[in-house]
Amino acid sequence: MGEYGVAPGQRVAIVWDSSSPVEALKGLVDKVQALVGADNRVSVENVNQLPQSAHKESSFDVILSGMVPGSTAQHSVELLAEVARILKPGGRVLLKEPVVTESGNNGKIKTAAKLLTTLTLSGLVEVKELQKEALTPEEAQSVGEHLGYQGNDLLIIQIEGRKPNFEVGSSSQLKLSFAKTPGPSGKPSVDPAAAKLWTLSANDMNDEEMDLLDSDELLDSEDLKKPDPSSLRAPSCKEMGKKKACKNCTCGLAEELEQEKKKSSQPKSACGNCYLGDAFRCASCPYLGMPAFKPGEKILLQENQLHDA
Amino acid sequence: MAGRGLLVLFGSQTGTAQDTAERIGRGAKRRHLRCRVEALDSCDVANLIHEPLVVFVCATTGQGDPPDNMKMFWRFLFRKNLPAGSLCQLDYAVLGLGDSSYPKFNFVAKKLHKRLLQLGGNPLLPVALGDDQHELGPDAVVDPWLVALWDKILALYPLPPGLEIISPDVRLPPKYTLRYLPEDSPQPNSDLLQPTAPRAAPCELHPFAARVLSNRRVTAQSHFQDVRLIEFDIAGSGITFSAGDVVMIQPQNCPEDVQQFCQLLRLEPHRRFVLEPTEPGTALPPLLPQPCTVQYLVTHYLDISCVPRRSFFELLASFSTNELEREKLQEFSSAQGQEELYSYCNRPRRTTLEALWDFPHTTCAVPADYLLDLIPRIRPRAFSIASSLLAHPERMQILVAVVRYRTRLSKPRRGLCSTWLASLNPEQGDVRVPLWVKKGGMKFPADPATPVIMIGPGTGVAPFRAAIQERVALGRRGNCLFFGCRYKSKDFYCQTEWEELVTKGLLTLFTAFSRDQEEKVYVQHRIRENGRLVWELLSSGNAHVYLAG
Numbered sequence: 001m002g003e004y005g006v007a008p009g010q011r012v013a014i015v016w017d018s019s020s021p022v023e024a025l026k027g028l029v030d031k032v033q034a035l036v037g038a039d040n041r042v043s044v045e046n047v048n049q050l051p052q053s054a055h056k057e058s059s060f061d062v063i064l065s066g067m068v069p070g071s072t073a074q075h076s077v078e079l080l081a082e083v084a085r086i087l088k089p090g091g092r093v094l095l096k097e098p099v100v101t102e103s104g105n106n107g108k109i110k111t112a113a114k115l116l117t118t119l120t121l122s123g124l125v126e127v128k129e130l131q132k133e134a135l136t137p138e139e140a141q142s143v144g145e146h147l148g149y150q151g152n153d154l155l156i157i158q159i160e161g162r163k164p165n166f167e168v169g170s171s172s173q174l175k176l177s178f179a180k181t182p183g184p185s186g187k188p189s190v191d192p193a194a195a196k197l198w199t200l201s202a203n204d205m206n207d208e209e210m211d212l213l214d215s216d217e218l219l220d221s222e223d224l225k226k227p228d229p230s231s232l233r234a235p236s237c238k239e240m241g242k243k244k245a246c247k248n249c250t251c252g253l254a255e256e257l258e259q260e261k262k263k264s265s266q267p268k269s270a271c272g273n274c275y276l277g278d279a280f281r282c283a284s285c286p287y288l289g290m291p292a293f294k295p296g297e298k299i300l301l302q303e304n305q306l307h308d309a
Numbered sequence: 310m311a312g313r314g315l316l317v318l319f320g321s322q323t324g325t326a327q328d329t330a331e332r333i334g335r336g337a338k339r340r341h342l343r344c345r346v347e348a349l350d351s352c353d354v355a356n357l358i359h360e361p362l363v364v365f366v367c368a369t370t371g372q373g374d375p376p377d378n379m380k381m382f383w384r385f386l387f388r389k390n391l392p393a394g395s396l397c398q399l400d401y402a403v404l405g406l407g408d409s410s411y412p413k414f415n416f417v418a419k420k421l422h423k424r425l426l427q428l429g430g431n432p433l434l435p436v437a438l439g440d441d442q443h444e445l446g447p448d449a450v451v452d453p454w455l456v457a458l459w460d461k462i463l464a465l466y467p468l469p470p471g472l473e474i475i476s477p478d479v480r481l482p483p484k485y486t487l488r489y490l491p492e493d494s495p496q497p498n499s500d501l502l503q504p505t506a507p508r509a510a511p512c513e514l515h516p517f518a519a520r521v522l523s524n525r526r527v528t529a530q531s532h533f534q535d536v537r538l539i540e541f542d543i544a545g546s547g548i549t550f551s552a553g554d555v556v557m558i559q560p561q562n563c564p565e566d567v568q569q570f571c572q573l574l575r576l577e578p579h580r581r582f583v584l585e586p587t588e589p590g591t592a593l594p595p596l597l598p599q600p601c602t603v604q605y606l607v608t609h610y611l612d613i614s615c616v617p618r619r620s621f622f623e624l625l626a627s628f629s630t631n632e633l634e635r636e637k638l639q640e641f642s643s644a645q646g647q648e649e650l651y652s653y654c655n656r657p658r659r660t661t662l663e664a665l666w667d668f669p670h671t672t673c674a675v676p677a678d679y680l681l682d683l684i685p686r687i688r689p690r691a692f693s694i695a696s697s698l699l700a701h702p703e704r705m706q707i708l709v710a711v712v713r714y715r716t717r718l719s720k721p722r723r724g725l726c727s728t729w730l731a732s733l734n735p736e737q738g739d740v741r742v743p744l745w746v747k748k749g750g751m752k753f754p755a756d757p758a759t760p761v762i763m764i765g766p767g768t769g770v771a772p773f774r775a776a777i778q779e780r781v782a783l784g785r786r787g788n789c790l791f792f793g794c795r796y797k798s799k800d801f802y803c804q805t806e807w808e809e810l811v812t813k814g815l816l817t818l819f820t821a822f823s824r825d826q827e828e829k830v831y832v833q834h835r836i837r838e839n840g841r842l843v844w845e846l847l848s849s850g851n852a853h854v855y856l857a858g
Contacts, residue, residue, distance in 0.1 A: 187361070187398050194392035195358055201388055202355030205381055211389040218423040219416070227409050227440060234444040234648060277667030278718075279637050279653060289657070289719045292667050 004094055005160075006035045010061035013086070015079075017047040019146045020068035028068050047073055055086040058167065063087060065095040070139060072098055072146045074108070075115070080122035087163040093124065094160050098135070098143055101153045109149055112157050124161035131158050251284060313466040314343040318352055319366040320379030320417065324685050326368040326406050328618055329439075329451060333364055336459065339475040341468060345590075349379035358395050362462065367421055368406040371750070373413025383417075386424055396430040400465065402458055403432070404451065408441040415440075433461040445647050446655075448619065452644050480627040483678040484591060485584040490600055494581060510547050513689065514595055516559055516743035517546040519705070521735045527708070527802035532795075535711040536768060536802060537731055538695070541742065544703040550694055552776035553751030556707060557689040559596075559743040560726035562614060566662055567607045573665050573672045574680075578604035584681075594681060611680065612687040613662045614725045616654050619647070621661065624683050631670035638668065657716040690726040693749065693857065695771035699782035705744075708771040708802070751855055753780070760787025760852040762843060766821070766832050767794055769858015774803060776855075781815050789846060793821040793832040817842075 006012055012032050016025050025044075033042050045053055047065070063083050066073035075097055083093050099112045110118065112129065119127045132155045135143065139156065143149055166172075201210075274285050277292030315337045319330035330346050337344035349367075357363070370376050375383040403425070405418020415438045422436035437454040439447030468474065475481075511517035519541035528536045550556075562570075571578050581600045584593060593599065597610055607613065619642055626638035640646040641653065654664065661684060665672045675683065696706035711731045712724025733740045753761060753776050761780070763773040770792055777788050790807070794800040801820070810816035819835040836843060846852035 188394075190358055190398055191392070191394055194395045197390065197392050198358050198395045199355045201390060202353075202357075202385065205354070205385060210384075212384065213387045213389055213424075215387050215420045215424070218420050218427070223416075223419045226414060227438075227442075232409070232440065232443045234449070276633075278659070279641075279664070279667040280633070289717045291663065291720075292669070 003035065004032065004062065004064060004067070005092060006032060006062050008035065008037045009041070010036050011041045011043075011059060012036055013043045013045055013055075013060045013063045014067070015045050015047050015050060015063065015065035015073070015083075016068050017066075017071065017073040019070070019072040019142055021070045024069045024071075028064070032064070047079060050079065051082050057085050058088045058091075058163075060086050061088055061091050063091070063093045063095075065093065066097050067094060070142055071096065072139070072143050074098075074110075074147075075118065077118055077122050080119055080124065084123040084163055089163055089167055090165045091163045092160060093119075093162075094130075094158070096156055096158050098139075098147070098154050099132075099157050100149075100151065101155065108147055109154070112155070115157065115159065119159065119161045123163070125164050127159065127161045129157060129159055132156070133158075313341070313469075314345075314362065315462065316352075316360050316363045317344065317346045317366065318349050318363060319346070320349050320368060320376040320382070321366075322368050322370040322376035324615075324688055325447065325618075326366045326376070328620055328685065329404065329406065329447070330364075330366040332620055333366065333455070333458075335481055336455065338481055339477070340459065340463065341472050341475075342462070342466065349382040351378070352382075354382060354385055358398065361398055361400060362465070363399060363401045364458070365401065365403045365418075365421060365425075366406070367403065367417045369408075369411075369413065369415050369417040373411070373416035375417045377747075379417075386421070391428060393427065394429040396425060396428040399425070399430040400433050401425055401430050402434045402461075403436045404439065404454060405436060406439040406441075406447050410442055414438070433465075434458060445651065448644075448647055477623075478627075480624075482587050483676075483682050484588075485586055485594075485678065485681055487582050487584055487677045487680070489677075490581045490583065492580070494600075510549075511745040513557065513745060516557075516745050517543065517548060518741040519543050519546065519744050521733050521740045521742060522704070524731070524733055524735060527800075529796075529799040532799035534800060535713075535731060536800065537709045537711070538802070539707050539709060539730060539733075540696075540701075541705045541707075541744070542703065543705050548705070548746050549698065550705070550746045552694075552697055552753055552779045553749040553772050554694050554775075555691045555747045555749045556694050556705060556744050557691055557747055558726055558730070559609075559689045560687060560729045561609050562607065562611075562687070562725070563729065563732070564608075566613060567604065570607050570611075570613050570662055570665070571603065573662075573669070574675055574677075575673050576603050576607070576677065578602065578607070582677075594686065596686075606680070610686055611684045612725075613665075613684060614660045614723075615685065615687075616658055617661045617664050619650060621664075621683060622650070624679065625668065625671055625675070628674045628676070628679070629668070629671040630674055631668075634668045634671045638671065657718045658722050659718060663718070663720075687725070691747065693772040693775070694746070695774045697775050697779035697782060700778035706774075708768045708774070710768045751776075751857070754853050757783065757785050758787070758850075760789065760846045760850040761785075762789045762791070762846060762852050762854045764791045764832050764836070764854070764856045764858075766792065766858045767800075769856075770803065772857055773855065774806075777810070777816060781810065786815055787846070787850065787852070788815060789817040789819075789842075789852075791819045791821070791832045791835055793823065793835075795822065795824045797822045797825055 014025075014029055014032060029042060029044055036042060043055075043060075063086070065075065065079075065083065073096075075095060080093075087093060097115055098109060099115055100109045102111065112132070116127050116129065135154050135156055140152070140154065143154060204210075274281055274287045275293050278288060278290075281288055315333075317330045317333050317337070319326045321327035321330070327348070334344045334346040349365075367379065368376050403418050403422040405415040405421075407415035407418070409415075418436055418438060422432065426432060434454065434457055437450050439450045441447065443449040522540040522542050524537055524539045526535060527538050528534055567578070570576075579602060581602050583600045584597070586593065594610070597606065622638050623642035626635055626642055629635035629638055641650045653659065692707045692709065694705055695708045696704060698704075709727050709730050711727045713721055713728075715721050730742070733742070749772065751772055761776065763770075763776065765771075765773045770790070773790060777790065780788055788810075792801075792807070794802075797820070801822070807816060807818050811818050819832075819839060821830045821832045821835045823829045823831055843852075847854070
C-alpha cells in the first residue's frame with residue numbers, strides 16, 4: 001500500500017477547508033491521484049459542502065481529511081458521521097487536527113482524547129492515534145488566524161478510524177443456545193439442574209402464583225403482519241367451481257365442455273345419473289340440493305325449487 | 310432414544326386442530342413411527358424435556374387465546390423460572406390454525422414457536438400458519454407443510470431397512486374394536502343421564518344433568534326467529550357463576566337422524582357393546598359409558614350433523630366396494646379434489662348424515678369398529694348465562710336463538726344444540742341437559758360506584774341481563790343498556806323486565822328497532838344520539854363499556 005494507505009483502484013475523498021493553502025491541496029490531490037490511478041476516483045470536497053453533496057452511502061474506500069499540509073480543519077461529530085456514512089464497510093478515514101494538550105479555556109480546540117471519542121461517537125471503530133507532531137511556525141500562525149488560539153501547547157495529531165465491517169440495517173442471529181457436549185444420540189444432553197427445575201415446576205401445575213412472562217413480547221413486527229390477500233386465493237380459482245357433465249349427458253353440457261378443454265387432464269369424475277345424489281350430479285342438474293332418491297322414483301320439483309336460488 | 314417415535318400434541322377448540330393432529334398421527338403410522346396423539350393438557354408436561362421429536366398443532370381462538378385443552382400448558386410454558394436450555398433435546402415443528410381476518414392471527418402458534426426456541430428447542434421447520442381465510446382453508450398450508458415435515462423426519466429417522474411407507478391404499482387399524490355383547494345380557498339402567506352426586510364443580514368430563522324448568526319462546530310467533538328463554542334447576546350441583554360467565558351445553562342428535570343413521574349403516578340400535586383399544590395405552594373415549602348401546606353412541610357421541618372433513622372421505626373410501634362411489638370418495642380426499650369438496654360440503658353446510666346418504670353402497674360396508682375413527686365426538690356449545698344467582702338462586706337461565714338458515718340444499722340447515730334445546734318440553738317429564746360452567750371474558754367492576762354501559766343487540770343482551778340482575782341485587786344503579794332488535798312488537802324480549810327497572814330508576818334504556826321505520830336504526834345510532842350522556846358517564850364516571858352480540 002502506498003502513502004496514506006491508499007491502493008490503486010480505490011475510491012478516495014479528500015476533504016479540505018479554507019485553512020488549507022490551495023497549492024498544498026492541489027499537491028495532495030495529485031499525489032493521491034497518482035496512487036489510485038486515473039479514472040476520476042478522487043473526489044475533492046470542502047468540509048462545509050460535504051453534507052450537501054450527499055454522496056451515496058458506502059462509496060469510498062478511503063477518506064482523507066485535514067491532511068493538506070497547513071490545514072487547521074476541525075472535525076465535528078456531524079462531519080464525522082457523514083464521513084462514516086459514505087465510507088464503505090471496512091473503509092478507512094485518515095485525518096489530522098490540531099489539539100491542545102490540556103483542556104483549557106478555549107473550548108474550540110479539542111484535546112486528543114476528546115477527538116478520539118468524537119470519532120467513536122460518530123460510528124467509527126478501531127480509532128487509533130497514529131502520531132503527534134509539533135506545529136511548524138506556519139501552522140502555528142495559521143491556527144492563530146483561523147482558530148484564534150495563541151497558546152503554544154498545540155500539537156497536530158494524526159488519527160485513523162475504520163467503518164465497521166457490516167452495513168447499516170444488517171442483522172445477524174445471536175447464537176443463544178449453550179452447546180454442551182453431545183450425548184450418545186448426537187444431541188446435547190440435558191443439564192441435570194435444568195431437568196430438575198423443569199420437573200419440579202411441572203409437578204406444580206396448579207400453582208397459580210407463578211410469575212409468567214408476557215407472551216406478547218415474543219412477537220416482532222413480522223409476526224404482527226397479516227397475510228397478503230392475493231396469497232389466499234386458490235391457484236385455479238373459478239367463481240362457481242368446475243362445471244361437470246353427467247356420464248350420459250343429454251343437455252349438451254358435455255359437448256360444450258369438450259370444446260373448452262384442450263388436454264384431458266380433467267379428473268376422472270365418474271358421474272352417474274341425477275338420482276345418485278349431489279356428489280355425482282353435474283353443475284346444471286335441476287335436482288341439485290335434493291337428497292339422493294331411488295331410481296324410478298318420481299320426484300316432483302317443488303315450486304320454490306324451480307326458481308333461482 | 311431407542312426406536313423411532315413421534316409425539317403429536319394439539320390444542321383444539323372446534324376439533325379442526327385435533328383432526329389435523331390425528332391425520333399427522335396416521336401419517337406417522339404409515340411411516341412405521343411409533344406415535345402418540347394427545348391434547349396438550351392431557352400430556353405429562355414434566356416429560357417434555359426428554360422427548361426428542363414433537364409436533365405441535367395449535368389453534369388460536371377468541372382474542373388470540375389458546376384453546377381450552379391447552380390453557381394449563383400455556384400457563385406453564387411462560388413461567389419465568391423455566392431454564393433456558395431445558396428443551397435442548399427437542400426437535401419440534403409447530404402448525405398453527407387460525408383466521409387472518411382476526412388481528413391476532415395465529416398468535417398462539419407464533420408465540421409457541423418462539424418460546425420453544427427460547428427454551429432451547431430446535432425447530433425442524435418455520436412455523437406454519439393455516440388460515441381459514443384462504444379459499445381452500447387451512448389445508449392450503451397444511452398439505453405442503455406435511456410433505457416438508459415428513460421429509461425432515463425421515464431424514465432424522467430413516468425407515469428401517471426392508472420397510473416401505475405403508476401405501477394410502479392400505480387401511481390402518483381402527484383405534485378401538487367394538488365388541489358386541491350377547492343379545493341376552495342384562496339391560497343397563499336406561500336412564501343414563503342420572504343426576505350425579507355433588508362433587509367438585511362440574512366440568513367437561515363430569516357434566517351436571519340439569520333439569521329443564523321452563524322453555525319459553527320470547528319472540529312473537531309471527532317473527533321469523535325463534536328465541537327461547539330456558540331455565541335450568543342447578544340445585545345441588547355445586548355450580549356457581551357470576552355475570553359474564555358462560556355455560557357449556559352438551560347437545561345430542563334428534564331421534565329421526567339417529568334412526569336414519571342406524572338404517573344406513575345397518576346398525577341395530579338396541580345392541581350393547583364394549584370398546585377395546587387396539588393399541589395398549591390408548592385411553593377410552595370420554596363420556597361414553599361401558600357397556601353402551603348403539604342408540605346411545607349415535608345419539609350422544611357421534612357428531613353426525615357436523616360438516617364432514619377430508620379425513621372422513623379418506624377413510625370412507627377405503628371401505629367402498631362400489632367403483633363409482635370409491636372414485637368419488639377418493640377424489641374428495643385428494644389434494645386436487647379439495648375445491649370440489651368445499652363446494653360439495655363446506656359451502657352448502659352438508660351434514661355427515663347427508664353425505665352418507667349419497668353413498669349407499671359404501672355405508673352398508675362400514676365396519677362398526679371404525680365408527681369412532683370416522684365420525685368425531687359432538688362438541689359442547691357455549692352460551693352466555695342470562696341470569697344472576699343473586700336474583701334467581703339455584704337457577705340458571707339462558708337465551709337461545711334457534712339457528713336455522715338456508716343454503717342451496719333443499720332441507721334448511723339447523724343448529725344442533727339450539728334445535729335440540731328448543732324441542733325440550735319440561736311438561737312432558739324429567740328433561741335433563743348436561744352442562745357445566747366456564748369463566749367468561751367479561752368482568753364487571755368491583756367498585757359499586759362505577760357505572761356500566763352495555764351494548765347488546767339481539768341475544769347479545771344475555772350476559773347483560775345477568776349483569777343487570779346482579780347489580781340491581783347489589784344496589785348498583787349506574788346501569789345503561791343499549792338494546793337493538795328488529796321490531797318492537799316481535800323480538801323485544803325482556804321488555805317488561807326492562808320497563809320495570811326503568812320505572813324504578815335502576816336502568817337507563819335505549820332501544821333501536823331496526824325495521825320499525827323505513828330507515829334502519831341500530832344501536833350505534835342511539836349511542837351517537839346520546840353522546841353527551843355517554844361521554845359524561847365515561848369521563849366523570851369512569852364507566853366501563855361492554856359489547857356483545
